Amino acid sequence: MNPVLKPEQLPLRFVLSGLAAAVLLISTVLVGMYLGEQTRERFHNVDRSWQTYTEHAAKRGELLSQIRAHLGYGGIIHNFKNYVLRKEPPYLTRLNIQLKNFHATVQEYKKSGASEYELGKLGIIEKTIRTYEEKISVAKQAAREDWPPSKTDLLVKVDDTKAISAMLALDKYLEIKRLEAARSISEAVVEGNRLVKTGFFFVGVLAVVATMLYGMFFLLLRKLRQTITKLSNELDDRRAAELVAKKFQRAVDQSPATIIITDTLQKIEYVNKKFCELTGYQLNEVLGQTPKFLQSGDISVAAYADISAQLQGNKKWQGTFRNLKKDGSSYWVETVILPLRDDTGKITHFIGLGEDITEHKKAREHILRAQKMEAVGLLASGVAHDFNNVLTTILGNVHLARLDAPAQGEFARELEQIEIAAKRARHLVGQILAFARQQPGKATGLPVGELIQEILRLIRASTQPNIKLDYDVEDDQLAVYADPTRLHQVLMNLCVNATEAIGTARGTVLVKAYRQEATDGNQPQVIISVTDDGPGIPPELQDDVFTPFFTTKRAGKGTGLGLSVVASHVNEMGGKITLESKPPGGCQFLLTMPEAKTGPTEKPVIEDLTSSGGKIMLIDDEPEVMATCASILRRLNYQVEAFDDPRKALEIFTKAPEQFDLIITDLVMPEISGQEVCEAARQLRPDCPIIVYSAYQPVGLELGNLKFARFIEKPFEPELLAKTVHSLLQPNDAEK
Structure with a gap:
């Protein structure tokens, strides 16, 4: 049986050693408690800083990105300006949707615990957007009344520099908050490292007394240090990954093309904002469905099967679809579908990229329609020209017949009906020519x-x-x-x-x-x-x-x-x-x-325009028109030398230009035109009076520089021809 030593029986050095050991043990415990408390506090600081960082990065940062997207390319300002410039209703529709989403995002930002500074900057941005909203009615009026761009720009111009500055200030503010949180984490990590070093120092001093205790404590502190380092590295990696993800998301959301991602069973897993804007469907309405709900029925089931087989064979497919929107209307989209593979080369998804070409299709149809109308106009112009020649002959001969017919009687009435019908036909031909010219009268x-x-x-x-x-x-x-x-x-x-x-x-x-x-x-x-x-x-x-x-x-x-x-x-x-x-x-x-x-309206009275004589050269490649005009002029006591070949007429005129008092020529003739006849005649005799007639006066005919020149549009009545000739050969009588 071992005797139990009482304290007073122990040697003094053992008592002192025991006391020292107790003091050291107590000191070790106290130091351990102190270090433990400080370490817990540092962990708490890291956790608090991390929560602050996460709040700004994940919540307000995302909301601010959404606000920025509303103000950037394809956003409120972009669609507003596009609507002002192009006056197309789709831009106004997208503008109203984005305004609603913008205000909702701003309200959510405010409710997330925004500071007074952030609220002030948000107020500046909201004020600018409300200014754009107030200008929408002006833009609508400009579109309805087709204002010129300068007037529209002056009335709808909005100064958005303050909003841009406020957005930049918010970006900077959030960045400062992120930096402060990161700095707090970094300081907590540095302080933790310092405490770890202190702990190691005390472990070294007290290792003799409590080797196991300090050994376990050492392992604990080393683990803590490794965890803190790992956490710091993970923070850096996560920050980099978030930046890449945000860039990718912005690129996808702001893409002008529609993007659809499906699995290998063609079930939709993702669509971008452009797809939703174009089709009218929301993301939650299409997730898990196949794209069949977009099909218009223009493409057969067999054709879709061929597309699927091509994609399964690791080949891309490119073509055009006419798809249906949610409201039942259709749109045209130029589509490229690609298979997505993993690292092993296995197809895991399909991605479809589409460009809305509806307006291009409409523009092409308009061009084709315009080309058809142009062809119809050319045909109508040619037909009207030929009709006018026929009507000139009819009107002229009817007039001559009425001069020879009795003033009263059935024959006179029949001639009058023929003249009325011819004038009616002349009016209809005039409408055909107006249609062919496509210009206002x-x-x-x-x-x-x-x-x-x-x-x-x-x-x-x-x-x-x-x-x-x-x-x-x-x-x-x-x-x-x-x-x-x-x-x-x-x-x-x-x-x-x-x-x-x-x-x-x-x-x-x-x-x-x-x-x-x-x-x-x-x-x-x-x-x-x-x-x-x-x-x-x-x-x-x-x-x-x-x-x-x-x-x-x-x-x-x-x-x-x-x-x-x-x-x-x-x-x-x-x-x-x-x-x-x-x-x-x-x-x-x-x-x-x-x-x-x-x-x-008074019926024109046939005036007595019989002349005292004069020799006229008449040129027309249409024998009927030439004969009719020659008869009318001869009835008015003029000598007429008629030609159906302008070359022969110029040969005669060149030999004796003074023998003719007047030249009357058709404008449109083969080989030599009436304008060329005028120019050649004026070179030989500058003062020779000239009358040009035609079924229409083309662009480029200029008689204003030719003195004593007149133009008559066919079909004309004999009175007009007689008056025009009389005004050139007897100008003094015409003035009376």
């Missing part, structure tokens, strides 16, 4: 009653017998001031639309015209109404009837350009057009035009 006073009767006569032949065409003109002297060709086209379009609206049912198209007295100092107006008793136009469609390409007709039955052209012509002539329709009670278009004061 000169505004003049037009008798409304005659114009309405003429249009109804034109469309009566193509109108179904179940439709009655009627008119009601308040006053036979009622006239409007307008371009004849454009007003004719406007009323023709409205009347044809009215007959088409009635269709196969029995109905009536009524065209009325009446005067609207002046009010508030304005000039009197003439109201022309076109009314049908068809089914009418639904209220929800009435605001769109004058919009280009809007139509309710079946595919292939209309382009949707008729009423938009009508509205354009009416506005250019200084009038206005409105629609009144209450289905099923029919439809009424009201056309308001400025009134023109015209007197009663």
Whole structure:
């Protein structure tokens, strides 16, 4: 049995050693507790700094990136300026959506615990965006009224320098916050390292007394140091990864192309913002679906199978789709589909990149349509030219026949009807030429009653017998001031639309015209109404009837350009057009035009323009026109030498230019034109009077520099030819 030593029995050195050991042990415990507390505090600082860093980087940084995206390329300012410059409704639609998202993002930022400084900068940005919102109405008005770019830019220009400065200040503020958090982490790490060194020092001093204790403590501190170093490295890696991810996300979100990523079963895993904006679908609506919901049916199932087989064979596919949007409308997209592979080369996903080419398709269709119209115009111009030659012959010979016929009787009336029909044909040919030239005519006073009767006569032949065409003109002297060709086209379009609206049912198209007295100092107006008793136009469609390409007709039955052209012509002539329709009670278009004061139309009186003589050279490659004009001139007591070959005529004129008192020549002739005849004749005899006539006056014909020169447009009446010749050969009599 071992004896138990009492304390007083222990040697003093053992007691002192024990006390020392106890003191050292207590010191070790106290130092350990101190170091443990300090280490815990440093860990707490690291955790707190990390939370601060995460809050700014992940939350407010993301919100600020969203705000920046709204203000950057493809954002609010970009779409606003595009709408101002191009006046295209899609930019306005995207602008309104982005404004809504912008305000939502700003509110979320404010609720995330933003400081007073951040709130102030956000207020500056919001103020600028509200200024843009206030300018939207001006931009809409500019688009409606087609203001010039300089006026529009002056009225919608917004100074966004303060908003840009505020955005930069917020970026800098958040960066400072991030740096402060990182600095706190770094300082905590440095302080931890210092504490670790201190701990190692105490472990060395007290190793003799508590080797195991200090050994375990040493391992703990070393592990702590490794953890802190690893954490610091992970922070750096995470920061770099976040920057790369943000750049990639911004690039994808701001891409002008649609991006779709699917798995190997073609189930959608990602779409970018451009896809959502173009199709109208939200991300959560398409995730997990296949792209079949976009298919319009234009491409067969077999063709899609070929595309899938090509992609499965590690090949890309490129082509064009006509897809459907969420609202059922279609769009064209040029698409490239690529397989995505992992490190082993195995296909894991497919990515589709698409470019919206809808506007390009429309532009191409417009160009083709314009080319067709140009060809039709050239054909119409040629046909009208030939008709005018025939009408010149008819009018001239009818005039000669009326001079020889008795003033009264059946024969005289028949000749008068032929002359009226020829003049009517001349008017129709003039409309064909106006269409072929595609340029506005000169505004003049037009008798409304005659114009309405003429249009109804034109469309009566193509109108179904179940439709009655009627008119009601308040006053036979009622006239409007307008371009004849454009007003004719406007009323023709409205009347044809009215007959088409009635269709196969029995109905009536009524065209009325009446005067609207002046009010508030304005000039009197003439109201022309076109009314049908068809089914009418639904209220929800009435605001769109004058919009280009809007139509309710079946595919292939209309382009949707008729009423938009009508509205354009009416506005250019200084009038206005409105629609009144209450289905099923029919439809009424009201056309308001400025009134023109015209007197009663007098029938021209054939004057006695018989001359005292004179020799005229007549040149025309059309024998009938040449013979008719020669007969008229000879009837007026002129000597006429007629030529159907301009070369032969110039040979005769060159030999004796003084023997001819006047040259009359057609403008359009083979080999030598009328203008070349004029130039050659004036070189031989500068004072020789010349008359040029043609079915139309082309651009480039200049007679203003040729003294004693006149131009007559075919078909002309004999009186006009006689007066023109008389004015050149007897100028003193013409002045009387």
